[in-house]
């Protein structure tokens with residue numbers, strides 16, 4: 001069973017087409033990069049995957065659950081990190097996590113165990129009692145990723161999670177998220193930065209509202225640096 005299955009997805013804003021017949025599947029425990037230039041449709045796809053928007057045509061299954069017909073079950077298997085940070089900067093890291101865990105109905109020993117686990121997983125346990133305001137951007141982002149994992153989702157979606165960070169913070173976040181797949185978590189990582197994608201990652205290139213390429217990143221790069229291949233395919237006339 002695929003962790004994410006998308007079929008025949010279309011979306012338009014008035015007369016402006018944003019997604020055209022988008023379809024793909026991502027297997028459990030895979031890291032899948034969704035690479036596309038600005039305006040390709042990445043945010044629109046995320047808004048459909050998280051059910052902020054409802055597609056007029058097409059289907060989305062998350063961990064086997066139809067997002068339209070069984071949205072509760074599907075959304076329960078989804079962890080989401082949006083582009084804009086939504087941490088409460090006046091709360092500590094632990095308080096931010098505790099609050100979110102309560103929203104997911106976690107309490108008592110299970111809540112304490114999940115918080116300890118996600119702090120450890122994102123390597124931020126030593127910052128747990130600090131206010132989010134005191135953290136740098138990279139650590140804040142890792143706190144948000146930890147928060148998205150509290151309810152133990154099978155699928156983690158991240159929308160351009162490294163935008164605005166320096167190279168060291170970007171590398172740390174990228175490494176940590178790749179590492180999550182070792183636990184069987186499936187990751188869909190939207191980016192327009194080809195250097196965040198590894199050769200053995202699954203890669204979907206979105207361009208001009210459509211899936212342009214879908215396969216192993218190393219194969220799509222075809223022996224060139226991926227950035228070079230990406231620019232060649234997305235800057236070609238047409």
Ligand SMILES: Nc1ncnc2c1ncn2[C@@H]1O[C@H](COP(=O)(O)OP(=O)(O)OP(=O)(O)O)[C@@H](O)[C@H]1O
Pocket residue numbers: 013016017018036037038039040041042043044045192
């Ligand atoms: N609210 C809106 N109204 C009209 N057109 C929109 C709206 N939101 C997005 N679009 C258009 O839909 C297309 C896809 O946009 P989308 O934001 O999904 O792309 P993206 O790949 O996420 O780009 P970016 O990296 O710039 O966020 C673009 O042409 C964009 O201009």
